[in-house]
Amino acid sequence: MRLRFLAGVLSLLFLGIVVGAWHLATLPKAGVAAADSEYAKLLGAQAAVGARSAFPTPADLGRKLAEHVREPFYDRGPNDKGIGVQLAYSVARVLLGFLLAALVAVPCGFVIGMSPLVYRALDPFIQVLKPISPLAWMPLALFTLKDSNVSAIFVIFICSIWPMLINTAFGVASVRREWLNVACTLEVSPLRKALAVILPAAAPTIMTGMRISIGIAWLVIVAAEMLVGGTGIGYFVWNEWNNLSIANILSGILAIGLVGMLLDFMFSRLQKAVTYTE
Amino acid sequence: MSLVSNCGCGRHRSELEHEISEQSDEARLVEDAVLRAVVRRDLLSLIGRSAALAAVSAFFPLGAAKEAFAQGAGKLEKQKLKVGFIPITCATPIIMAHPMGFYAKHGLDVEVVKTAGWAVIRDKTLNKEYDAAHMLSPMPLAITLGSGATPVPYTMPAVENINGQAITLAIRHKERRDPKTWKGFKFAVPFDYSMHNYLLRYYVAEHGLDPDRDIQIRAVPPAEMVANLRADNIDGFLAPDPVNQRAVYDGVGFIHALSKEIWDGHPCCAFAASKEFVTSMPNTYHALLKSIIAAAAYARKFENRKEIAAAIAPANYLNQPVTVVEQVLTGTFADGLGNVRKVPDRIDFDPFPWHSFAVWILTQMKRWGQLKGEVDYQKVAREVFLATDATRLMAEVGLTPPKSTSKSFSVMGRAFDPMKPKEYVDSFAIKRA
Numbered sequence: 001m002r003l004r005f006l007a008g009v010l011s012l013l014f015l016g017i018v019v020g021a022w023h024l025a026t027l028p029k030a031g032v033a034a035a036d037s038e039y040a041k042l043l044g045a046q047a048a049v050g051a052r053s054a055f056p057t058p059a060d061l062g063r064k065l066a067e068h069v070r071e072p073f074y075d076r077g078p079n080d081k082g083i084g085v086q087l088a089y090s091v092a093r094v095l096l097g098f099l100l101a102a103l104v105a106v107p108c109g110f111v112i113g114m115s116p117l118v119y120r121a122l123d124p125f126i127q128v129l130k131p132i133s134p135l136a137w138m139p140l141a142l143f144t145l146k147d148s149n150v151s152a153i154f155v156i157f158i159c160s161i162w163p164m165l166i167n168t169a170f171g172v173a174s175v176r177r178e179w180l181n182v183a184c185t186l187e188v189s190p191l192r193k194a195l196a197v198i199l200p201a202a203a204p205t206i207m208t209g210m211r212i213s214i215g216i217a218w219l220v221i222v223a224a225e226m227l228v229g230g231t232g233i234g235y236f237v238w239n240e241w242n243n244l245s246i247a248n249i250l251s252g253i254l255a256i257g258l259v260g261m262l263l264d265f266m267f268s269r270l271q272k273a274v275t276y277t278e
Numbered sequence: 279m280s281l282v283s284n285c286g287c288g289r290h291r292s293e294l295e296h297e298i299s300e301q302s303d304e305a306r307l308v309e310d311a312v313l314r315a316v317v318r319r320d321l322l323s324l325i326g327r328s329a330a331l332a333a334v335s336a337f338f339p340l341g342a343a344k345e346a347f348a349q350g351a352g353k354l355e356k357q358k359l360k361v362g363f364i365p366i367t368c369a370t371p372i373i374m375a376h377p378m379g380f381y382a383k384h385g386l387d388v389e390v391v392k393t394a395g396w397a398v399i400r401d402k403t404l405n406k407e408y409d410a411a412h413m414l415s416p417m418p419l420a421i422t423l424g425s426g427a428t429p430v431p432y433t434m435p436a437v438e439n440i441n442g443q444a445i446t447l448a449i450r451h452k453e454r455r456d457p458k459t460w461k462g463f464k465f466a467v468p469f470d471y472s473m474h475n476y477l478l479r480y481y482v483a484e485h486g487l488d489p490d491r492d493i494q495i496r497a498v499p500p501a502e503m504v505a506n507l508r509a510d511n512i513d514g515f516l517a518p519d520p521v522n523q524r525a526v527y528d529g530v531g532f533i534h535a536l537s538k539e540i541w542d543g544h545p546c547c548a549f550a551a552s553k554e555f556v557t558s559m560p561n562t563y564h565a566l567l568k569s570i571i572a573a574a575a576y577a578r579k580f581e582n583r584k585e586i587a588a589a590i591a592p593a594n595y596l597n598q599p600v601t602v603v604e605q606v607l608t609g610t611f612a613d614g615l616g617n618v619r620k621v622p623d624r625i626d627f628d629p630f631p632w633h634s635f636a637v638w639i640l641t642q643m644k645r646w647g648q649l650k651g652e653v654d655y656q657k658v659a660r661e662v663f664l665a666t667d668a669t670r671l672m673a674e675v676g677l678t679p680p681k682s683t684s685k686s687f688s689v690m691g692r693a694f695d696p697m698k699p700k701e702y703v704d705s706f707a708i709k710r711a
């Protein structure tokens with residue numbers, strides 16, 4: 001209990017140091033004001049005093065965050081929606097792509113894990129496809145699928161399939177021999193063997209794969225949405241980059257981090273639920 | 279707005295609205311045509327329009343003529359459209375037509391969708407996610423010829439803007455204004471198939487630099503240019519506005535030259551649609567094009583520019599500070615060097631798709647090796663730049679369309695004859711062809 005308290009205090013201290021340093025670093029510098037007031041009026045606040053526009057202060061970010069929290073779900077036309085709406089679009093895409101990937105990866109992983117022959121036959125393909133950056137698929141997907149939204153979901157699908165596939169295969173292949181032998185002696189049907197013996201035994205490894213996958217999927221969706229635009233938190237960040245609004249970009253980054261943490265937390269709970277001790 | 283139309287022609291929300299628009303637009307047009315046909319011009323100015331009309335209707339069935347004309351404009355094949363745009367001031371007519379009601383006035387429910395870059399806008403339009411889009415004027419030519427894309431017959435029924443671009447340099451190059459000293463510079467342009475690319479290449483080549491060997495030119499989406507300039511990744515760019523003005527606003531760059539100083543009156547961006555859209559939905563295409571040409575006509579009037587700036591600056595459209603957009607559209611701007619410049623025609627809006635513009639663009643594609651082999655310059659220009667529709671619609675919204683579709687002009691003092699494109703390409707010392 002005491003340890004927990006101390007850790008909390010230390011976390012707050014770190015946060016305080018970072019924000020304090022940030023505040024000091026972004027204090028407005030007094031520069032020379034442009035001589036001509038008509039000219040100065042046409043410039044941004046920083047440029048008017050002869051400097052480049054600066055990084056926002058923690059207070060600027062706080063104000064922006066308050067704005068977003070106050071009104072997360074506004075909708076002012078197709079190109080201007082609240083941060084909550086954008087996050088919802090991204091989460092929906094990630095979950096859909098991830099679910100499709102799970103539907104393919106888990107059964108395939110089972111087959112690969114149970115049959116050394118299939119494993120060896122498919123291994124070269126998996127090894128080549130696995131390291132391809134999911135975004136490299138984007139132009140191809142746009143060209144063939146002819147729909148940017150479907151393409152984004154496809155990119156999530158393709159990036160989250162590999163960790164699940166490999167982990168499932170590994171988990172299935174390393175089920176203890178004795179348990180399989182017991183199932184054999186009891187003349188259990190293959191389907192029942194798969195569901196009642198192998199699945200529970202491999203479940204923790206499969207869940208680990210899923211947890212890695214959802215993490216990657218969340219990383220990739222931001223980049224994918226920056227690329228195709230339209231909706232989603234990635235588009236939000238891109239749109240604010242367009243506007244050079246660093247405070248808004250930071251708000252977006254913070255939101256991405258929080259949602260990523262929530263997704264990871266969800267899967268760590270699931271993982272705990274299927275873990276067993278021998 | 280309601281999707282169900284309640285009037286006879288199907289383009290208006292109510293019978294009343296239909297009648298008003300019929301009277302204001304088409305009826306007047308018919309009246310004018312009849313007047314021109316039967317009344318001598320000097321007589322018309324002498325007795326006045328209404329008196330002349332009254333006299334004419336005594337012997338000419340004006341009412342019947344108006345009715346016949348109104349029926350000619352057929353039912354819209356599709357009312358809900360998606361039009362893609364890149365958030366730059368070149369797209370002003372396409373964007374402003376939404377908040378200022380030009381689409382709605384022509385019976386269309388258009389969603390204007392902000393898009394991340396030119397390659398994406400091209401793919402989304404080829405995919406038919408967009409019915410039409412804001413493109414760079416060389417893009418429909420490139421798509422039609424299959425240069426950098428699968429060949430798809432494309433059309434460009436209207437130019438969006440003329441002028442309105444600039445060369446911006448990083449603030450640290452304040453003293454290096456002579457292009458001859460730019461060796462080793464890294465420049466950004468929005469896309470390989472852009473007027474920006476061709477104008478920048480032309481500009482440095484006229485100053486004796488080879489744009490492929492002496493400087494580096496890379497394609498960077500407009501939105502990312504200022505961020506790159508700020509990070510010192512690039513030394514400058516030839517970019518669409520508001521990017522140039524934004525660089526000044528943020529204190530990271532200065533405007534070295536406006537593009538009108540390279541070629542006054544050059545085209546830049548375009549309204550483009552696939553040939554399939556034009557032929558399979560002629561009425562929708564007609565209404566869409568008319569909205570955009572009407573918006574361009576409105577934007578052409580200098581006194582409307584401030585109002586337009588306020589309409590297109592919000593987050594749903596350009597997402598820029600209003601003052602930046604206003605400086606671009608009004609031409610009273612800070613140049614980043616401490617001067618306030620007043621250039622009212624910094625950007626202008628002239629929808630007419632000159633065939634000679636297309637020919638010039640094709641000569642530059644040829645010059646820099648984007649096009650290989652023989653090119654039938656005039657034929658491609660005629661097929662892609664649809665001058666006939668623009669001529670008719672420009673007259674309808676009160677602009678004066680030119681009599682011919684070709685004109686000669688000069689770029690940095692070098693005359694261009696659209697009838698001799700091959701000789702023009704050969705006349706350059708620095709080229710890849």
